[in-house]
Amino acid sequence: MGVLDWFNRKHAEETTTPSSILGIKQVDDNLSVAIREIEEEQIKKSRNEGRAKAYEEPIIATFSMNPDYKEAPSTTGTYNLLEQLKLWARRNIILNAIINTRVNQVSLFCTPARFSDRGMGYEVRMKDPLVEPNQYDKAKIRQIEDFLEHTGVVKDDYTRDSFRTFIKKITRDRLVYDKINFELIYDKSGSKLVRFKAVDASTIFVAVDEHGHEPKGKNAIKYVQILDNKKVAEFKAKEMAWEVHNPRTDITVGRYGYPELEIAMNHLQYHENTEIFNARFFAQGGTTRGLLQIKTGQEQSNQALQAFRREWTNMFSGINGAWKIPVITAEDVKFVNMTQSSKDMEFEKWLNYLINVICSIYQIDPAEINFPNRGGATGHSGNTLNEASHREKTRDSKDKGLEPLLKFIEDAINKYIISQFGDRYMFTFIGGDTQTENQLIDILAKKAAIGLTINDVREELGKPPIEGGDVVLAGVHVQRLGQLMQEEQIKQQRQMEMNQFVAQQTGYNGDMDNVNGKDTFNQDVGKDGQSKHFNNTNSTPQGGKGENGETINDWEI
Numbered sequence: 001m002g003v004l005d006w007f008n009r010k011h012a013e014e015t016t017t018p019s020s021i022l023g024i025k026q027v028d029d030n031l032s033v034a035i036r037e038i039e040e041e042q043i044k045k046s047r048n049e050g051r052a053k054a055y056e057e058p059i060i061a062t063f064s065m066n067p068d069y070k071e072a073p074s075t076t077g078t079y080n081l082l083e084q085l086k087l088w089a090r091r092n093i094i095l096n097a098i099i100n101t102r103v104n105q106v107s108l109f110c111t112p113a114r115f116s117d118r119g120m121g122y123e124v125r126m127k128d129p130l131v132e133p134n135q136y137d138k139a140k141i142r143q144i145e146d147f148l149e150h151t152g153v154v155k156d157d158y159t160r161d162s163f164r165t166f167i168k169k170i171t172r173d174r175l176v177y178d179k180i181n182f183e184l185i186y187d188k189s190g191s192k193l194v195r196f197k198a199v200d201a202s203t204i205f206v207a208v209d210e211h212g213h214e215p216k217g218k219n220a221i222k223y224v225q226i227l228d229n230k231k232v233a234e235f236k237a238k239e240m241a242w243e244v245h246n247p248r249t250d251i252t253v254g255r256y257g258y259p260e261l262e263i264a265m266n267h268l269q270y271h272e273n274t275e276i277f278n279a280r281f282f283a284q285g286g287t288t289r290g291l292l293q294i295k296t297g298q299e300q301s302n303q304a305l306q307a308f309r310r311e312w313t314n315m316f317s318g319i320n321g322a323w324k325i326p327v328i329t330a331e332d333v334k335f336v337n338m339t340q341s342s343k344d345m346e347f348e349k350w351l352n353y354l355i356n357v358i359c360s361i362y363q364i365d366p367a368e369i370n371f372p373n374r375g376g377a378t379g380h381s382g383n384t385l386n387e388a389s390h391r392e393k394t395r396d397s398k399d400k401g402l403e404p405l406l407k408f409i410e411d412a413i414n415k416y417i418i419s420q421f422g423d424r425y426m427f428t429f430i431g432g433d434t435q436t437e438n439q440l441i442d443i444l445a446k447k448a449a450i451g452l453t454i455n456d457v458r459e460e461l462g463k464p465p466i467e468g469g470d471v472v473l474a475g476v477h478v479q480r481l482g483q484l485m486q487e488e489q490i491k492q493q494r495q496m497e498m499n500q501f502v503a504q505q506t507g508y509n510g511d512m513d514n515v516n517g518k519d520t521f522n523q524d525v526g527k528d529g530q531s532k533h534f535n536n537t538n539s540t541p542q543g544g545k546g547e548n549g550e551t552i553n554d555w556e557i
Contacts, residue, residue: 058251068231069205069224070214072177072256082177082202085261089176092268094355095261097369098362099175105402106171106409109429110164112145120431124148124418127426129462137424144421148413152185152195161197167409169198174408175362177201178257179244181223183235184416193420196241203227204240206255214254241416245408264361271354278347363401448473 074081089095113121124141126133133141147153148163161169170180181204185195207224209215215222223240225233244257261268352371359366366372406429413427448457455469472478 055251056254066226066229067210067212068207069226070208070212070254071205073253075262081262084265085176085259086202088261088265088268089172092272094271094358094369095264095268097371098359098364099172101364101369102175102362102402102405103168103171105398106405107164107168109406109431110162110167113430116431118431122148122427122429124425124427127424130464131424132464140421141425144418144425144427147421148417148427151197154195160195166196166198170412171405171409173198173201174245174405176259176261178246178259178261179242180412182241182416184239184241186239193417196417199225199240204235204242207234241412243408243412243415245404260361264358267354267357271351271358274347274351274354363397363404365397368397450474 072081074084089099109121111121113119113123115121124144126137146155150157151161151163151166154160166182170182174180179201181199181201183197183199184193185197186192187194203225204223205226206214207221219236221234222237223235223242224231225235242255244255246258246260248258355366355371359369359371410428418425418427444452444457444460447460448454451472451474453470453472455465458465458469
């Protein structure tokens with residue numbers, strides 16, 4: 001029940017009841033009661049289990065001149081915000097430099113990485129990095145890549161956008177409107193995606209019902225396209241992609257984001273005003289450069305003075321009549337300089353400040369758009385001990401601005417396109433700055449140096465574990481293992497020496513009494529542990545000749 005319905009019903013009841021009983025009520029009182037009743041009714045409905053209790057949009061819809069859609073809200077109260085953003089994106093040179101730079105950077109990732117010598121591009125892989133793709137998965141991945149490359153199943157339609165063109169379009173819309181929209185086109189059965197194409201994001205709005213709220217339900221109309229203030233197309237949730245990069249919880253905003261262009265609009269206006277003033281200063285002259293005073297006498301005629309004034313003006317006027325020097329009559333000839341110096345106007349520092357502010361909002365270093373920062377923290381172009389190099393600044397700028405932009409596009413493609421081919425695959429951008437990859441490798445090496453195993457490192461790289469990979473690569477740990485192994489070897493060596501000594505002393509039978517031969521056991525064994533009844537090295541002479549001069553064999557009896 002709407003506010004007007006409630007008010008009309010109450011008004012009808014009051015007209016049939018004597019005024020002496022009901023009294024006179026003010027209209028604002030009736031509206032406040034109506035709002036309270038509607039709120040209570042909505043609260044009762046929201047108490048159903050399995051549903052969120054918090055509101056995502058105002059209970060009383062915002063009054064709008066457009067009953068079919070909800071306009072993009074503006075923090076400055078600007079009417080038709082998306083059209084205003086489009087105009088600014090067309091005319092400001094700094095903004096276009098930022099957008100073109102980011103668009104070109106993203107476009108470098110629009111080919112499969114396996115075709116790039118630098119390993120830079122995109123890839124479709126298994127969502128679970130530990131799962132090895134089989135032949136079916138590999139064929140499916142090639143099918144998805146072909147579908148992306150041709151933005152559909154048809155490959156010979158040269159009027160369609162390529163994947164690179166598609167990415168460029170939605171990237172520009174993201175940087176201008178903070179939202180991207182692309183249409184998903186299905187076959188006649190409505191179950192198979194056959195094509196996708198970018199749509200002008202400034203013409204797509206959130207649809208509302210007759211009460212000003214977003215329609216509920218899976219098959220409800222979620223979005224509409226507006227041209228010349230008329231609804232020309234309707235889309236369900238699965239037919240139109242809608243993603244914003246800077247979402248807000250503000251219930252008055254709804255699905256719309258917070259564009260950087262809207263945030264920087266005031267400073268863009270300052271930049272435009274400064275450039276216009278500066279251009280007019282040089283084109284028309286902010287003020288005259290001086291005055292020429294000529295002393296006239298009675299012998300000079302007024303006609304001669306006028307002729308001199310015309311000739312002087314034609315000879316020394318600037319472009320478009322700038323810097324016109326007035327010629328006046330006086331008692332002497334004198335030039336009065338009235339020109340301001342460029343230092344007094346401080347154009348360079350002011351423009352440098354505006355460029356830095358605009359670039360900071362877009363998370364991009366001014367050097368990336370060929371505007372080196374000469375007025376930053378240090379106030380000069382050189383690097384101090386605490387300042388990073390140009391290469392490091394550029395890499396940090398890409399980490400802050402380019403990487404989130406790529407992740408945003410990844411999520412959108414995975415959500416609306418890759419999911420149509422199953423839940424086993426995902427789209428991702430890979431490659432980029434080789435210095436960044438080297439840093440990641442260095443980080444993994446440092447982690448491994450303090451305790452990670454080989455399999456731990458492989459897991460972070462998305463690789464499966466290997467046999468024998470549960471080994472810690474930390475140098476201290478390896479050194480300690482070596483010490484423990486050495487100590488164990490020393491213990492084993494000592495034990496072996498002790499066993500050998502005991503064996504020699506006991507005659508290898510473990511009885512210490514047999515060593516001196518005085519015991520009753522094994523008395524045939526000598527002190528040297530050898531049998532007394534056989535020749536051996538201790539009991540037989542070692543070479544030489546006998547009594548008769550014959551050679552004695554050591555082992556003969």
